[in-house]
Amino acid sequence: MSGHTEHSAPTGGYEPKIMAFVCNWCTYAGADLAGTSRMEYRPNVRIIKLPCTGRIDPLFIIKAFENGADGVLVSGCHPGDCHYTTGNYHARRRWIGFKHLMEFAGIDMRRLHFSWVSASEAIKWVDLINKVTDEIKALGPFMEYKGLKATEAEQG
Amino acid sequence: MEKTLRLKAKELLESGEVKVVIGYGWNRSKTRTTPVFITDPADVDTLVWNPLCVNNLSLYLTRKYKEIKALGRPAIVAKGCDIRNIVVLITEGQFKREDVFIIGMTCNGTVYKQDLWKGELTPNIMPTKCHNCDVRNPHVTDFVVGEKSTFTPPEVPTGMVYDKVKDLDSKSQSERWAFWVKEFSRCVKCYACRQVCPLCYCERCITEKNMPQWIETSAHPRGNLSWNLTRAMHLVGRCTFCGECERSCPVNIPLNLINQKMIGVVKEAFDFKSGYDEKTHPPMIVFSPDDKENFIK
Ligand code: SF4
Ligand code: SF4
Ligand code: SF4
Ligand code: FES
Numbered sequence A: 001m002s003g004h005t006e007h008s009a010p011t012g013g014y015e016p017k018i019m020a021f022v023c024n025w026c027t028y029a030g031a032d033l034a035g036t037s038r039m040e041y042r043p044n045v046r047i048i049k050l051p052c053t054g055r056i057d058p059l060f061i062i063k064a065f066e067n068g069a070d071g072v073l074v075s076g077c078h079p080g081d082c083h084y085t086t087g088n089y090h091a092r093r094r095w096i097g098f099k100h101l102m103e104f105a106g107i108d109m110r111r112l113h114f115s116w117v118s119a120s121e122a123i124k125w126v127d128l129i130n131k132v133t134d135e136i137k138a139l140g141p142f143m144e145y146k147g148l149k150a151t152e153a154e155q156g
Numbered sequence B: 001m002e003k004t005l006r007l008k009a010k011e012l013l014e015s016g017e018v019k020v021v022i023g024y025g026w027n028r029s030k031t032r033t034t035p036v037f038i039t040d041p042a043d044v045d046t047l048v049w050n051p052l053c054v055n056n057l058s059l060y061l062t063r064k065y066k067e068i069k070a071l072g073r074p075a076i077v078a079k080g081c082d083i084r085n086i087v088v089l090i091t092e093g094q095f096k097r098e099d100v101f102i103i104g105m106t107c108n109g110t111v112y113k114q115d116l117w118k119g120e121l122t123p124n125i126m127p128t129k130c131h132n133c134d135v136r137n138p139h140v141t142d143f144v145v146g147e148k149s150t151f152t153p154p155e156v157p158t159g160m161v162y163d164k165v166k167d168l169d170s171k172s173q174s175e176r177w178a179f180w181v182k183e184f185s186r187c188v189k190c191y192a193c194r195q196v197c198p199l200c201y202c203e204r205c206i207t208e209k210n211m212p213q214w215i216e217t218s219a220h221p222r223g224n225l226s227w228n229l230t231r232a233m234h235l236v237g238r239c240t241f242c243g244e245c246e247r248s249c250p251v252n253i254p255l256n257l258i259n260q261k262m263i264g265v266v267k268e269a270f271d272f273k274s275g276y277d278e279k280t281h282p283p284m285i286v287f288s289p290d291d292k293e294n295f296i297k
Helices: A027-036 A058-066 A087-105 A122-139 A148-155 B002-015 B041-046 B057-061 B080-091 B160-170 B173-185 B192-196 B221-234 B244-248 B255-270
Strands: A018-023 A045-050 A071-076 A112-116 B020-026 B033-038 B074-079 B101-105 B143-145
Touching: A018 A027, A018 A058, A018 A122, A027 A045, A027 A122, A058 A071, A058 A087, A058 B221, A071 A087, A071 A122, A087 A112, A087 B173, A087 B221, A087 B255, A112 A122, A148 B221, B002 B020, B002 B041, B002 B074, B002 B101, B002 B143, B020 B041, B020 B057, B033 B041, B033 B057, B057 B074, B057 B080, B074 B080, B080 B101, B160 B255, B173 B221, B192 B244, B221 B255, B244 B255
Parallel strands: A018 A045, A018 A071, A071 A112, B020 B074, B074 B101, B101 B143
Antiparallel strands: B020 B033
16 A cells, blocks of 8 residues: 555644645645545645635745744646646746745745645645655744744843 | 036936936035936036935836826936846836936946945945946946946956855755844834835835735734745845845845845846846746746655
8 A cells, every 4th residue: 555545643742734825726626636535644734725826925825834834835737737828837936936035034945845736646645745744743833933923022 | 427417417308308307416415415306407417426326216217206207208317237227117017218318327336325435435335236237337328428437347246245145045044044033123114125126116015905914014023024025025036136225224134135145046047137138028927838946846
């Protein structure tokens, strides 16, 4: 049996919150397929469906961290497969900029993931979520970000 | 140079070719320059030109300044670096090349901040951009004032900003985080950096959108981070490193570091430098199917 269907439901303790911003046509459909195929995977992901990766403003990602996400995943159709033809090409340019900006700002990039998952790639989706969840779980809560509000209190 | 500049301004206003000349004049105590808007040919002697002419006046060509636009066709006194911003504004469809008369000033550098001026321009009071400048002979102009500059910029850009970016890049992720959280914690959300940037011309800035409140309004580290990241992101592929944002920041946040970092990223990823060619689209509004990255799984 391949790794993705293996039963290793996390037992007790800390469970990370992971936000996934996905496009309607590919990744959401892929995640849906995983569900209808009754594949089991880590339950830590909250999915937000958008029409296209082109609609994912980098500010969504910042807002996710602000609101307590321990990790963020962004995913859409493979290049060439966007339902609106070019949305993901534009998104890719934006991600290139954003990824480097976040890295320069000192965000731990193990907490921010980008991927292409098509409507048929349920297995890829499941493996991705499991891998990302486990990695972020090992890192623990994103205290650096969550702590930013507390820094204010310290300063009075 | 001042004489040629004034004569040209006079000629342009008298002939009616332009209705206003946007340039530099002295403040009352002659300690710094200030933007002037000349509509009467009799006033052209107000115009000055010297190393204190640091402001990037292209700001006044944007739609933020409707009352200036209402005056009619402008001429603008611009250094090469300012012209780069004008070029970006043209590529972004803010106005057409022929809508503005560009009086390009050949330049030997300006001071980083006007208060550093002791009557002489020495390398140590010039900003990093001047030491690496490839537009001392302005590149897009209708009229040029001044002797041709023979300065050639170093092949590999050098200076404080580049050194500091390299230094930060070599640090660990958590050290970078600590550095920026500390810097941004001083931000008071005055938005001077936005106000002064010729490329921050949105009529309704994201900071003013409050349904929902995208950028937290109070000045605490979390909202400050989101503001500064968002500002940087909105300038990717557009920022010309003119340095106005950092210069205007009342708490000296090193915005030039972020700007220059992102300029490097754009150069590396899309082989693009903003502000040189008014016929090329900015990189963030176009794409190539062959764009390369190694982090999308
Ligand atoms: S960057 Fe170039 S054009 Fe601009 S002030 Fe410096 S030397 Fe002059
Ligand atoms: S350096 Fe600052 S003011 Fe100048 S274009 Fe870039 S962001 Fe705008
Ligand atoms: S100018 Fe400085 S203090 Fe004001 S909003 Fe910008 S970064 Fe913050
Ligand atoms: S519809 Fe999936 S990326 Fe555009």
